[in-house]
Amino acid sequence: MREVQVAVAKAPKYASRESGDTVEVVERPHGGLSVLLVDAQGSGLPAKTLSNLLISRGVALIKEGTRDGAVGRALHDYLYTLRQGRVSATLVIVSVDLQTQTVVVSRNDECPAYFFSPAGIEVSDRPVSPLGLYRGTKPVIVEKPIADYLGVAVTSDGIVHAGERRGTPLDGQAFLQEQLARGWTPAQELADALLERALWLEEGRPHDDVSVVVVTIAPIEDSDVPIRRLTARLPVGVR
Amino acid sequence: MREVQVAVAKAPKYASRESGDTVEVVERPHGGLSVLLVDAQGSGLPAKTLSNLLISRGVALIKEGTRDGAVGRALHDYLYTLRQGRVSATLVIVSVDLQTQTVVVSRNDECPAYFFSPAGIEVSDRPVSPLGLYRGTKPVIVEKPIADYLGVAVTSDGIVHAGERRGTPLDGQAFLQEQLARGWTPAQELADALLERALWLEEGRPHDDVSVVVVTIAPIEDSDVPIRRLTARLPVGVR
Numbered sequence: 271m272r273e274v275q276v277a278v279a280k281a282p283k284y285a286s287r288e289s290g291d292t293v294e295v296v297e298r299p300h301g302g303l304s305v306l307l308v309d310a311q312g313s314g315l316p317a318k319t320l321s322n323l324l325i326s327r328g329v330a331l332i333k334e335g336t337r338d339g340a341v342g343r344a345l346h347d348y349l350y351t352l353r354q355g356r357v358s359a360t361l362v363i364v365s366v367d368l369q370t371q372t373v374v375v376s377r378n379d380e381c382p383a384y385f386f387s388p389a390g391i392e393v394s395d396r397p398v399s400p401l402g403l404y405r406g407t408k409p410v411i412v413e414k415p416i417a418d419y420l421g422v423a424v425t426s427d428g429i430v431h432a433g434e435r436r437g438t439p440l441d442g443q444a445f446l447q448e449q450l451a452r453g454w455t456p457a458q459e460l461a462d463a464l465l466e467r468a469l470w471l472e473e474g475r476p477h478d479d480v481s482v483v484v485v486t487i488a489p490i491e492d493s494d495v496p497i498r499r500l501t502a503r504l505p506v507g508v509r
Numbered sequence: 510m511r512e513v514q515v516a517v518a519k520a521p522k523y524a525s526r527e528s529g530d531t532v533e534v535v536e537r538p539h540g541g542l543s544v545l546l547v548d549a550q551g552s553g554l555p556a557k558t559l560s561n562l563l564i565s566r567g568v569a570l571i572k573e574g575t576r577d578g579a580v581g582r583a584l585h586d587y588l589y590t591l592r593q594g595r596v597s598a599t600l601v602i603v604s605v606d607l608q609t610q611t612v613v614v615s616r617n618d619e620c621p622a623y624f625f626s627p628a629g630i631e632v633s634d635r636p637v638s639p640l641g642l643y644r645g646t647k648p649v650i651v652e653k654p655i656a657d658y659l660g661v662a663v664t665s666d667g668i669v670h671a672g673e674r675r676g677t678p679l680d681g682q683a684f685l686q687e688q689l690a691r692g693w694t695p696a697q698e699l700a701d702a703l704l705e706r707a708l709w710l711e712e713g714r715p716h717d718d719v720s721v722v723v724v725t726i727a728p729i730e731d732s733d734v735p736i737r738r739l740t741a742r743l744p745v746g747v748r
Contacts, residue, residue, distance in 0.1 A: 272732075272744070272745050272747055273741075273742055273743065273744050274744075274745055275740065275741070275742050276737070276741040276743075277738070277740050277741075278737070278738065278739040279736055279738050280737050281734045281735065281737070282734075284734070288540075289737075293529070293739070294535060295534075295739060295741055296533060297531065297561075299558070302743075302745075303741060303743055312677075314519065319538070322536075322572060325572070326569055326572035328566075329535075329565075329569070329572070330565055330566075330569045333564070333565035333568070334565065344696040366743075366745075368745060371748060376683055388671070453738040458738065458740045461738075462736075462738070464654045465736065471619075474733060475733070476734065483686075494523070494714070495520045495523070495708055495713060495714075495715065496520060496521070496744035497518055497519070497701075497743075497744065498517070498518070498519050498520070498528075498743050498744070499516070499517065499700075499740075499742045500516070500517040500532070500534060500741045500742075501514065501515065501516050501562075501696070501738075501739070501740045502514070502515040502518075502534055502738070503513070503514050503515075503738045503739075504512065504514075504515075504541075504605075504737050505511070505512050505513075505729060505732065505737065506512070506513055506541075506607060506655075506735075507510060507511075508510060508511055509610060
């Protein structure tokens with residue numbers, strides 16, 4: 271058997287209560303999981319509201335069986351219709367699709383996706399428009415067969431630009447390379463490590479929302495009763 | 510600060526590939542999390558499809574800001590309209606609502622919900638109809654203020670009926686009491702323990718899908734950069 275692990279680690283911009291980045295993980299109707307990461311233009315409540323609106327429609331489409339490429343197109347068309355090209359949002363969908371037996375990354379985002387395996391790291395950074403700005407925008411899609419020791423990492427731009435103001439930008443590829451050189455890592459450990467590095471480069475005060483999504487596939491022992499697990503941890507202020 | 514933990518552990522009926530139980534965790538638009546657990550009547554693909562359809566609408570409604578009680582009513586009305594009272598489904602929604610600062614459990618399910626704290630366990634088992642059968646069905650709702658060391662456990666009926674065929678039924682309340690007597694337990698540990706006990710009583714071959722959802726609230730150290738985390742683990746067969 272194999273185990274698919276999905277891990278999300280995210281933090282809001284320093285001194286903000288709300289992260290404008292929104293991430294949801296859903297079961298696919300024909301088997302597997304999808305992770306959606308939306309980062310709407312702007313900050314604060316308006317950005318969060320738009321992120322929520324877009325991700326909510328995206329989740330609904332995925333759960334109705336819509337293919338990922340059509341979800342990206344639909345969310346673009348929706349935002350373009352709603353705000354007439356004046357507001358943008360980025361969208362990344364990472365799916366482990368058990369029907370097609372593939373891992374699919376659909377990007378409408380300048381941030382690269384990293385496919386990693388013991389053979390090395392492949393950066394998927396073909397230029398693509400975000401949602402909402404230009405008529406006819408569609409996602410850049412990369413699809414790979416499900417295989418043991420295959421992983422994907424994607425981030426919001428808060429991670430990509432971490433450390434830039436201090437002249438010490440984060441090199442995502444080098445960081446992942448370094449982590450993987452120590453052996454295969456559980457998804458949550460890798461996501462946490464990448465987020466921690468970004469926070470460290472920002473001296474603990476991130477200038478933007480920072481989100482990391484890691485998906486890994488690795489062999490596990492066969493089991494008669496395959497158990498699925500999901501854990502969410504949400505720090506909240508005491509009122 | 511406090512940490513809200515949500516944990517899900519689920520397994521399909523023995524020798525089934527698909528669990529008819531469907532669980533999704535989503536962010537609430539005004540802050541907090543909701544967990545939805547749907548168990549549609551029947552088994553196999555038709556039940557799974559119906560579960561997916563209902564939970565997908567439920568997730569969309571929650572993300573649009575719909576109050577939980579209205580989500581239960583809407584999903585009932587939808588199923589009742591779709592299948593004219595011939596098919597039922599159970600629905601439980603557990604929400605940690607940061608706007609109202611409450612934990613809300615909405616049940617359309619014979620399975621009890623357990624509120625637990627160091628003071629003891631409170632069983633919420635007021636009779637209620639499932640979705641889909643009778644006109645005007647509405648959920649039974651219990652709401653409690655968010656507090657440290659407050660928890661909720663809910664399950665699908667596969668857990669409630671575990672061990673019955675062998676004359677050794679699972680006593681959920683006694684089991685939780687026993688666990689809590691050892692001290693406060695992380696949500697995932699508690700969910701795993703309850704699922705494991707049910708599987709043990711079923712001799713590793715559950716007669717039904719078995720799902721456990723545990724939500725806990727506990728104090729954590731204050732942090733300038735509150736990090737949210739989500740981990741999903743999905744065992745899959747190798748084709």
